[in-house]
Amino acid sequence: MPVNAVRLPANGANREALSQGQSALGECVSRTVRRYLADIGDADCGEGLHALVIREVEGPLLREVLAFHDGNQSRAAAALGINRATLRKKLTSLGLL
Template identity: 50%
Template sequence: MKKENDIPACVARAMDDYFRDLDGEIPAGIYDMVMSCVEQPLLEQVLRFAAGNQTRAAEYLGINRNTLRKKMAQYGIK
């Protein structure tokens, strides 16, 4: 199982790869790009861990249940 402190190193490696792959191009919209790549699978995995219980999943995520439902609709998660 990955340790929590492995996550920042994983993100740093991914961003290093991204910047290297730009090959001189100017980056734009990095925050939105990363969030769109991470948020949907995060929500799906937490919902799976919570056995589909949206109230529990929202608690695990530290967000309001209505916010979770809005994000689920945004990503087409049922």
């Protein structure tokens, strides 16, 4: 398991996924995507599921990592594994800067 991965206690629906080695974050994404697909059925999600997930996840991810590092963009960028300039560009495009 990667150093920063966190595992939640296995309970109910999570027990099987966690016993198969899926991280708590991976299980959360899997559960949310399954729910979304069940909700829309055969309807087209328009922009594509990948683009939708990235658009919905990237903003909160950047906000949380930046807040965790007390607004320090260099440390946040390092934690995200991206260049500081890339982080600034993403923050600007998302209206977070």
